[in-house]
Amino acid sequence: MSSYEEIRPRELKPAVLELDGISRTSVEAHYKLYQGYVNKRNEILGRLGSADLGAANQVYSDIRALKVELSFAVGGIKNHEVYFEHLGGSGGDPNGAVAELIKRDFGSAQAWRDDLKATGMGGRGWAWTAYDWDEGRLFNYIGDAQNSYPIWNATPLVALDVYEHAYFLDYQTDRGAYIDAFFGNLDWAVVNDWVSKYQIPLR
Numbered sequence: 174m175s176s177y178e179e180i181r182p183r184e185l186k187p188a189v190l191e192l193d194g195i196s197r198t199s200v201e202a203h204y205k206l207y208q209g210y211v212n213k214r215n216e217i218l219g220r221l222g223s224a225d226l227g228a229a230n231q232v233y234s235d236i237r238a239l240k241v242e243l244s245f246a247v248g249g250i251k252n253h254e255v256y257f258e259h260l261g262g263s264g265g266d267p268n269g270a271v272a273e274l275i276k277r278d279f280g281s282a283q284a285w286r287d288d289l290k291a292t293g294m295g296g297r298g299w300a301w302t303a304y305d306w307d308e309g310r311l312f313n314y315i316g317d318a319q320n321s322y323p324i325w326n327a328t329p330l331v332a333l334d335v336y337e338h339a340y341f342l343d344y345q346t347d348r349g350a351y352i353d354a355f356f357g358n359l360d361w362a363v364v365n366d367w368v369s370k371y372q373i374p375l376r
């Protein structure tokens with residue numbers, strides 16, 4: 174069995190508690206859900222240490238149950254770490270390197286925004302703008318849950334949480350208004366740091 178280290182939740186940046194149109198109460202409750210994913214990831218990895226490998230079975234077994242739910246917990250961690258990290262900015266059109274990528278792959282900032290919003294309206298949990306290293310381009314991917322539907326070898330640069338817990342308190346069922354507020358709080362400097370850190374080519 175592989176070894177593991179316990180991880181701790183990343184701290185929330187103070188600016189994320191002061192968003193425009195997404196309340197502090199909502200963000201604080203949302204952050205607690207994220208902490209829950211971290212705790213469950215640690216718990217599941219701990220339990221995997223004593224799971225019976227010889228009893229593995231695709232219908233039901235400890236290995237199966239723990240690993241399926243591990244993918245949910247780890248997805249919840251990764252998704253929310255992108256989400257919280259790139260909020261707290263002043264939104265608007267992208268700038269810098271990510272603006273070039275968006276213009277190249279979507280035509281314009283507005284076309285990118287329209288496509289991501291539609292993807293978010295069509296998803297049951299997430300919409301991501303990710304760079305696919307095999308295709309060499311950005312695409313807006315759809316997600317229904319924390320662990321669906323990741324694309325191998327793609328790096329998320331924008332993560333739009335459309336689970337109801339992200340907006341119901343502030344917008345009830347008006348998800349579209351929440352998505353507009355999300356765009357208004359994006360921190361493009363953070364996204365550009367990722368483009369640079371991951372060395373996404375601009376060619």
Ligand SMILES: [Fe+2]
Binds near residue numbers: 206339
């Ligand atoms: Fe969430």
